[in-house]
Amino acid sequence: MPEIHDELVERIIAASRKMKVGSALDPNIHIGPVISAEAKARIVRCIDVGVRQDKAKLVLDGRNPEVPPEIKGGYYVGPTIFTEAGPEMSIVQSEIFGPVVAVIKVENLDHALRLIRAQEVGNGACIFTQNLYYTEKFIAEADVGMVGVNVGVPAPHPYLPFGGIKQSLVGTDKAQGKGGIDFFTQHKVATVRFASPAAGRLTADGSKDVAGPKTSAVKSCTAG
Amino acid sequence: MTATPAFIRIRNYIDGQWVDEPGVRTIALFNPSDGKQIGQVPLSTAEVSTAAIASCHRAYDEWRRTPIGRRVKFLFDMRRAMEERREDLAHAIAIDQAKHISEARGEVQRVIEIIETACGIPTLIQGETLENIGANIVGRVLRQPLGVFCGVAPFNFPALVFGWFIPFAIGVGNTFVFKPSPQSPYFMQKMCEIFSQIGLPPGVINVVNGDHVPTAAWYDDPRVRGICMVGSTPTARKIAEAAGRAGKRTMLLGGAKNYLVAMEDLQWDLFI
Numbered sequence: 001m002p003e004i005h006d007e008l009v010e011r012i013i014a015a016s017r018k019m020k021v022g023s024a025l026d027p028n029i030h031i032g033p034v035i036s037a038e039a040k041a042r043i044v045r046c047i048d049v050g051v052r053q054d055k056a057k058l059v060l061d062g063r064n065p066e067v068p069p070e071i072k073g074g075y076y077v078g079p080t081i082f083t084e085a086g087p088e089m090s091i092v093q094s095e096i097f098g099p100v101v102a103v104i105k106v107e108n109l110d111h112a113l114r115l116i117r118a119q120e121v122g123n124g125a126c127i128f129t130q131n132l133y134y135t136e137k138f139i140a141e142a143d144v145g146m147v148g149v150n151v152g153v154p155a156p157h158p159y160l161p162f163g164g165i166k167q168s169l170v171g172t173d174k175a176q177g178k179g180g181i182d183f184f185t186q187h188k189v190a191t192v193r194f195a196s197p198a199a200g201r202l203t204a205d206g207s208k209d210v211a212g213p214k215t216s217a218v219k220s221c222t223a224g
Numbered sequence: 225m226t227a228t229p230a231f232i233r234i235r236n237y238i239d240g241q242w243v244d245e246p247g248v249r250t251i252a253l254f255n256p257s258d259g260k261q262i263g264q265v266p267l268s269t270a271e272v273s274t275a276a277i278a279s280c281h282r283a284y285d286e287w288r289r290t291p292i293g294r295r296v297k298f299l300f301d302m303r304r305a306m307e308e309r310r311e312d313l314a315h316a317i318a319i320d321q322a323k324h325i326s327e328a329r330g331e332v333q334r335v336i337e338i339i340e341t342a343c344g345i346p347t348l349i350q351g352e353t354l355e356n357i358g359a360n361i362v363g364r365v366l367r368q369p370l371g372v373f374c375g376v377a378p379f380n381f382p383a384l385v386f387g388w389f390i391p392f393a394i395g396v397g398n399t400f401v402f403k404p405s406p407q408s409p410y411f412m413q414k415m416c417e418i419f420s421q422i423g424l425p426p427g428v429i430n431v432v433n434g435d436h437v438p439t440a441a442w443y444d445d446p447r448v449r450g451i452c453m454v455g456s457t458p459t460a461r462k463i464a465e466a467a468g469r470a471g472k473r474t475m476l477l478g479g480a481k482n483y484l485v486a487m488e489d490l491q492w493d494l495f496i
Binding site (some may be wrong): 001002003004008011012015022023024025026027029030031032033034035036037070071073074075092093094095097106109112115116119121123124125126127128129130131134138142144150152154157158159162163164167168169170171172173174175176177178180181183184185186187188189190191192193194195 | 254255256257258259260315318319321322323324325326327328334337338340341342345348349357358360361362363364365366367368369370373379380387388389392393396398407408450452456457460461463464473474475476477478479480481482483484485486487488489490491492494495496
């Protein structure tokens with residue numbers, strides 16, 4: 001939102017600068033490497049495209065983070081922040097799989113919701129607010145599978161289903177919670193009709209033993 | 225904590241046994257933290273994948289008839305073993321997937337919570353009954369397992385995706401062939417040790433390593449009843465098409481890009 005945009009950018013830059021990049025097994029580190037040399041090269045290309053093609057403003061560049069010499073061969077990308085981003089940009093549309101954030105200055109909640117609705121994917125979206133109206137409107141209108149309010153990652157606890165909507169979910173069911181139960185089981189419906197053992201017994205010659213008690217006239221599960 | 229071997233030889237786990245395929249091609253496994261090779265991963269063939277399906281298919285009949293409380297007892301035991309080896313499992317994730325150890329611990333904790341949820345299966349799986357549909361007629365809805373499921377995980381959540389697929393699948397009575405990412409297969413090696421440790425019947429969970437070749441064997445095998453994947457949307461659509469033609473159900477979690485909206489009244493302490 002315009003009122004807090006500059007302060008927000010300052011704060012995330014300051015917080016990101018405190019994040020140390022290094023070995024995944026070093027307890028004094030906050031951000032480990034990416035998965036492979038190829039992944040690093042791809043993420044760096046995404047950042048290059050953000051600078052050269054998208055023309056977003058790179059306010060924190062994580063392309064060559066400093067790491068100790070003994071782990072120089074690792075695949076490191078540091079926190080990277082773009083501002084002045086727009087929804088048409090590649091850095092906003094593509095799933096970068098790296099520590100890259102693009103900040104878009106939106107005018108109001110409706111503007112933010114329009115951007116979310118325009119996405120082909122619909123995994124999750126979060127809102128940070130203290131306002132009940134914003135909260136309820138966001139939950140109702142953000143067309144994603146998982147919404148977070150004042151949480152950074154909208155992944156639900158395993159009691160509840162995990163999964164997106166739109167292009168983020170192909171197939172029928174979501175994972176975990178009742179979604180997991182639905183996916184991994186199939187329904188069977190049994191229709192059971194019962195009668196006293198004495199009812200409607202056939203006699204040896206095939207005729208009905210009319211002396212027995214009468215059974216229901218219903219011959220199917222149609223209520224009669 | 226178990227010491228990490230000098231060279232991690234990733235193996236398949238089929239029918240409760242570690243299995244090596246003679247003459248199989250391998251690819252290198254790297255430690256992304258320093259770029260050094262730390263092991264190798266077999267590129268299993270379709271034959272191995274089919275053997276894993278056959279093993280799951282054999283195990284299914286008895287497993288689905290195993291009383292539900294006994295099936296869930298295996299989940300309780302799996303959870304306890306994971307708690308006991310929590311640090312070992314987190315370490316395994318931090319080595320090849322290279323998620324930072326603090327986040328790797330979080331991922332293990334989340335899987336433990338999924339298993340805790342799946343321990344509620346005897347309640348969650350209950351059906352419904354409607355009496356008096358007609359005179360002396362009752363309708364009953366049962367939830368039953370289907371058979372063999374197969375699932376493939378992406379590199380970025382080697383533990384969580386196991387959690388999304390397997391505890392629920394086997395808890396309700398199915399059996400499962402799982403293929404980890406060839407970039408982060410080490411966590412599942414540790415889980416296979418746990419499957420053996422808790423005495424999980426052979427063939428209830430089989431783990432096959434490799435690239436796309438083992439998964440290609442899933443689509444046309446009539447014994448496979450459903451396919452799960454977490455990955456990209458284009459891959460999800462291809463799987464959905466192939467599985468759909470063969471009449472299999474799918475759980476396919478595709479691509480994502482999540483917006484985070486910061487309103488002007490946000491509470492900063494909650495944000496950063």
